[in-house]
Amino acid sequence: MIDRVWARHLGLAAICFGGLGALIYGLMITVTLAHIEAISGHVPFDMRPLGYSPQDTAVLLESLGVEGRRYYLSRQIPLDTVYPALLALTLVATICWLGRCIPKSRLVRIGVALSVGSALFDYVENLGIIAMIWSWPGVSALQVYAAATATIVKSVLTTFAVLLTLCIGFVWIRQPRRGPSPCWSIDSAKNG
Numbered sequence: 001m002i003d004r005v006w007a008r009h010l011g012l013a014a015i016c017f018g019g020l021g022a023l024i025y026g027l028m029i030t031v032t033l034a035h036i037e038a039i040s041g042h043v044p045f046d047m048r049p050l051g052y053s054p055q056d057t058a059v060l061l062e063s064l065g066v067e068g069r070r071y072y073l074s075r076q077i078p079l080d081t082v083y084p085a086l087l088a089l090t091l092v093a094t095i096c097w098l099g100r101c102i103p104k105s106r107l108v109r110i111g112v113a114l115s116v117g118s119a120l121f122d123y124v125e126n127l128g129i130i131a132m133i134w135s136w137p138g139v140s141a142l143q144v145y146a147a148a149t150a151t152i153v154k155s156v157l158t159t160f161a162v163l164l165t166l167c168i169g170f171v172w173i174r175q176p177r178r179g180p181s182p183c184w185s186i187d188s189a190k191n192g
Contacts, residue, residue, distance in 0.1 A: 010093050010096050010097035010100075011093075011097050013089070013093040014090055014093035014094040014097055017086050017089040017090040017093060018086075018090040018094070020086050021083060021086035021087050021089075021090050024079055024082055024083045024086060025083060025087075027079060028046070028076065028079050028080065028083065031075075032071075032075045032076040032079055033046060033047060033076065035071065035075075036064065036068065036071065036072055036076060039063075039064065039065070039067075039068045039071075040060055040063035040064045040068055041063055042056075042059060042060045042063055043060075044060070044072070044076070045057075045060070045125070045129050045147065045151065046076070046080060046125070046129075046151075048148075048151060049151065049152065049155035050152065050155075051148030051149065051151050051152045052144065052147075052148050052151070053144065053148070054139070054141045054144045054145075057132060057139060057144045058137075058139070061132065061133065061136045061137075061139070062137075069133045069136065072129070072133060073130065073133055077126055077129065077130060080122070080126055081123075081126065083122075084118070084119040084122035084123060085119055087115075087118070087119065087158070088115045088116055088118065088119035091111065091114075091115035091161050091162070091165050092111075092112050092115050092116070094165055094168075094169075095108055095111040095112055095115065095164070095165055095168055096108060096112070098165075098168045098169055098171075098172040099111070099168055099172075101171070101172050101175045102168065102171055102172070102175075107164065107167070107168055107171075108168070110164060111161060111164040111165060111168060114157050114160050114161035114164060115161045115165075117153075117157045117161075118154055118157035118158040118161050121150050121153045121154035121157060122150075122154045122158075124147075124150040124154075125147060125150040125151045125154050128143065128146055128147025128148075128150055128151075129147060131143055131147070132144065132147060
């Protein structure tokens with residue numbers, strides 16, 4: 001009984017967090033990040049998975065101007081403060097929901113760790129971007145390299161977390177629908 005309630009809540013949580021995360025991501029891509037790119041003529045920090053150099057940083061921050069830098073801090077950063085948590089919660093709930101069928105929970109533990117790690121490094125990236133904007137034009141190379149490293153690590157962890165979630169989903173799909181596995185107890189109860 002508890003397993004069925006828990007499983008239903010995990011699935012519902014994954015859907016709710018995923019829907020909210022997709023909404024925030026859509027707003028960032030189509031509104032805030034698009035606006036930052038339009039006014040600066042350069043790709044924003046958040047959209048550079050391979051990082052950026054001190055020269056790239058100087059060009060972007062100079063091109064943004066005072067209003068663009070203010071916009072980055074007041075519009076993009078607040079959205080990007082909500083999004084990493086929603087993405088991590090979506091991935092964790094999905095991994096745990098699908099992972100209850102998988103006999104070896106190592107994949108689930110790794111997936112959860114990658115998901116949480118990607119959110120943490122996204123927050124480190126955001127703090128780095130804030131620090132660079134606040135200290136403009138006196139941004140140090142160390143600040144840039146720290147923020148760029150966080151961006152790269154976030155991108156790698158997010159990619160692996162999503163790929164592992166897809167792999168767990170594939171394993172879940174391949175599980176037989178009948179048998180002693182608790183992952184199908186909900187379906188058995190509905191069909192029986």
